[in-house]
Amino acid sequence: MSAHGVHPTSLPWWSWLGPLASLPLMASQTIPEIATGGLVWSMLATILLGVSVFAAVHHAEIIALKVGEPFGSILLAIAVTVIEVALIVSILLSNAQGSEFVARDTVYSAVMIVLNGVIGLSLIAGGRLHHEQGFRSDGVAAALSVLGTLVTIALIFPNFTHGIEGPYYTDHQLLFVGAVSLILYGIFIFVQTIRHRDYFADITSAEDGEIESHSLPSTKTTLLSGVLLILSLIMVILLAKGLSVPLNAAIAWAGLPAGFLGVVIAMVVLLPESVASLRAAIANKIQSSLNLAIGSAIASIGLTIPTVAIFSVLMHKSLPLGLPPQDMILLVLTLFISTLTLGSGRTNVLHGAVHLVIFGIFVFIAAVP
Secondary structure, eight states, X not given: OOTTSOOTTOOOHHHHHHHHHHHHHHHGGGSGGGOXXXXXXXXXXXXXXXXXXXXXXXXXXXXHHHHOTTHHHHHHHHHHXXXXXXXXXXXXHHTOTTGGGHHHHHHHXXXXXXXXXXXXXXXXXXXXXXXXXXXXXXXXXXXXXXXXXXXXXXXXXXXXXXXXXXXXXXXXXXXXXXXXXXXXXXXXXXXXXIITGGGGSOTTHHHHOOOOGGGSOOHXXXXXXXXXXXXXXXXXXXXXXXXXXXXXXXXXXXXXXXXXXXXXXXXXXXXXXXXXXXXXXXXTOXXXXXXHHHHHHHHHHHTHHHHHHHHHHHHTOOOOOOOOHHHHHHHHHHHHXXXXXXXXXXXXXXXXXXXXXXXXXXXXXXXXX
C-alpha cells in the first residue's frame, strides 16, 4: 500500500465502474419519459455521485504517487476547483431565487469546511493515533498568509468599498480582485513547487524513507488513472447538476434557508480533499494533510473567484461577495484560531477539537441563521 492508502499497481473495480455506469444514467436524460426529477433517478444519481467522487480521489492519488508531492496535492486541489466552478456557473445560469449568492456562499463554506471541519477531523484522528504530529510551520504559515489575504479581499472587503453599495464590487473592482487573486495563487504555487518546495515536504519522509521506485504505479496505470480521473470529474459535474433541482426542493422541504445550498455544494466538491487529507493524517503524514486542506481552500478562492468574476462581467450578472456580519465574525475567528493551532509546528487532539467546535457553530448558523 502506498503512503496515501492506495495500491499503486491495480485499479479496484469500483474506481472505473462507477464513472462508466454514470454514462448511461446521464444519457437517459435525453429520454423525456425518464428525465431528471424521478425518485429512482435521483437515488441512482446520488449513489453514483458518491462513487464517482471517491473514484476521483483514488485516481488523483495514483497520479500523485507518480508525480510526487506537493504536485499531487495541487492536482487534487485543481480538480476539485473545476467541479466547484462548474456547479456555481450552472446554478448562476438557472436564475433561481437566491442563485446570485451561490458563489459567495460556496466559497465561504469551502473555506470554513476545510479550515475547521477537515483540519479538525484530521488533527483529532492523527492525534488519537500518534499523540503529537509535527509539520513544517514555515510552509503552513506561508499558506495561511495567502489564504487570509484572499478571503479578506474576496469576502470581507466588498462590504466597505464606495464604488457601489455593498456587498458588491463594481465590474472594474471585481476584475481587479479576480486578477490579484489569480496572481497571488500563481505565486503561491511557484513557491510551493519550485522556490521553497522543502517548506511543504513532509518531515516524516526522511524517517520513513521515500517510496521505492518499484512500488510506484506504472506509466500505463498512471495514464489510465488520468483518463478515469477526467471522466470521474465530468460525471460528478453532470450528476450534481442533475441533482440541483431535487436538492433545492429537499432544502426547501427541510425548512433550511436557500443559502444552505452553498454548504451542500462545498461539502460535495470537497469530499475528495477531505478523504485524502484524513487518510494522510491517519498515516502520520500531517504535512501532506495540511497541504491538501489549506491548498484546496486557497484554490477555491484563487481560481474560483477570477473565473466567476469574468463570467459575471461577461454575462452582466450581479455577483454579491461580501459576507453578512455573523459570517465575517466566524471567518475572522477561524483565521485567528488557525494561526494559533498551526503556528507551533506540532498538533494534538485539543487543536482539532477547537476547530470542530467552530465548524459546528458554522453549520448550525448556516441552518438556523
